[in-house]
Amino acid sequence: LDEFQTGSVDALGAFLGQVGYDMKTLNADNKTDLQQTQMNDVIALGPDAVILAAVDFNALKPSIESARAAGIPVVEFDRQITSTPSDFTSVAGTIEIGHLAAGEAQRLLTERNGSVKGKILQVLGDPGDPYTLDIQKGFEEKMADFPEVTIISKPAMQWEASNAGTIVADAVVANPDIDLIFSHAAHLSVAAVAALETAGKQPGDIMMMSSNGAPVGLDLIRKGWLNVEIEQPLYAQAAAVAMFMDKIVAKETIEPGEYDVLGLKSELTIEDWGPNIKIPGAAITAGNVDDTSFWGNLKMPTASITSIK
16 A cells, blocks of 8 residues: 555656666565565675665664675665764655645644634554654644644554554544644554544544645555645655765765756755755645645656766
8 A cells, every 4th residue: 555665666767768767666565574684685796875664763774784894875765864874864854744744734623613623633654663763753732732623543453454443443443632643654544434434424524634645645655544644755756866866876975055956946065964955845725635745646756867966
């Protein structure tokens, strides 16, 4: 159900092909031990670079260090690993996604309750994943100024949709006054909707948001279940990797600053863990859900990617 990962593979392959690279993909099925084994196997093959979407950002630290010790650059994609240096990191602004989600939650609660007050069920992904932890951090930072809002946070272990469904089913019984459900991925919202339907709820009875922009999330907006989807900028994240790959492979200096990535103003900083480009997200609602720039509409951008010189 993780269309972001499959979409990322397609986008990375297409953009890297534009700048002269062939990409081979391995799928660890969200299993840390399998990904560690795959990294060891890849190191023995000596590729020009490795792009890693880490299952567990702590457990993959030794594999990253082994690859770099062998002279193989490591690019972190979509999962920021700060415990050891990498050669490049391309991520969504996940804390900023949390900030955006908080702004939308404030708007929705005000529209329903007259002010920013009410009860929110926040369904996280796996608590070992920095993506969900950063979104939670950003969301709760911006909601902290509103003491009349109660936030109940529960993790859907391993990002399993069935776990999210159970969380929602239990929560609506224990807390029938929930105003808003905020899930950290659209596929979790699918399971949440199923749980709400089983409980006899109709679209709009409980407001809903998600935070990755997957096709299923956009469909739920069109069906009236989901009020807002905060898009994770999949295409731009992939394009940024391709833009900088020549410099990564050549081990050349990557300069900090603002870069235009598929029309999005993105900030590249040099962190303790290496060059890090952060790409902004956007709020999707019923008013703009059909915009083809959103990856959930599955329209690959036609823009040409050129290497940063």
